Amino acid sequence: MAESWCQGRYAVAVEVWIPVFGAAVTAFGAVWIASYTQRQTRRDVRTMIKSDIEALKLLKELHPESSGVQKLQEHIAWRIDQLAGHERGARRDWTGIVALLLLWSTAAAIALGGFYAGSWWKLAILPALLLFTLGLPGLGSFKKKIRET
Incomplete structure (x- = not known):
């Protein structure tokens, strides 16, 4: 009677190495995802400032005299000050x-x-x-x- 494919010489590969490599790939993936999301979080501050500036341009075109323009300008200036202060300590x-x-x-x-x-x-x-x-x-x-x- 012939051995099944997971017995004999392939048993070690199936029982030991496949789970080990699976765990290694999972761990590597988790570290990569954590690194990527942390990098994205740091980049988001600049992205939000850019989107606020674009919103300010649109708001100036639509309602140049509104109080929202002044508030948004103050908000952008505050975000830039916070970012500069935070990065000054690097x-x-x-x-x-x-x-x-x-x-x-x-x-x-x-x-x-x-x-x-x-x-x-x-x-x-x-x-x-x-x-x-x-x-x-x-x-x-x-x-x-x-x-x-």
Whole structure:
């Protein structure tokens, strides 16, 4: 009698690796969605200011003497002041930048030294890759961030 497709050599793939990869894809998707929505939220303030300015232009064309024009102008000025004040507190994370540079320069020194030494020393590229990978989150330190207190 023939084995079914989920027995034998495919059993490990079905029982172990498919759920593991499914969980990994789900986790990656959740992180991506959270990152995207957070980025959209930060962008929405500028989008709202632009839409308020467009509404102001329309309101000036339709009712140039109305009190709504003055109120909308004050509201736009208030939003711009709030945004400017909020972004004035943005700073770069210099500790992360220094850590990134140290990890990457160490990784480069290890990799180049192992590569030029030849033979089995070329395996030094593995710890160099680990150091390079550990330094990747430091790239986010170059972007100015607003520290919440």
